[in-house]
Amino acid sequence: SGGVVKASPDGGLLQISTLADTLTYRFAGGEEREISGPYIEFAQRLVLPEYKHLPENMIREEHRRDGFEAGNADKIFESTMVD
Numbered sequence: 858s859g860g861v862v863k864a865s866p867d868g869g870l871l872q873i874s875t876l877a878d879t880l881t882y883r884f885a886g887g888e889e890r891e892i893s894g895p896y897i898e899f900a901q902r903l904v905l906p907e908y909k910h911l912p913e914n915m916i917r918e919e920h921r922r923d924g925f926e927a928g929n930a931d932k933i934f935e936s937t938m939v940d
Contacts (some may be wrong), residue, residue, distance in 0.1 A: 869922030874898040
């Protein structure tokens, strides 16, 4: 479901993606099919609770939540599916 912010269970990772448009593509054999176009995904990694006391200008990458939330991947891929 593109266009909807998905949060990780710990709330430290926010993800959103655009909905993919469909387009007609002609394959090498001449067959034409509707395929999903590109999409953009945005991720915001929030500051970990133990570093929230730091001033903004002191926040570094290691102070933010890392990793990927696999549970959100299916929702992002839904935005590229063709019915």
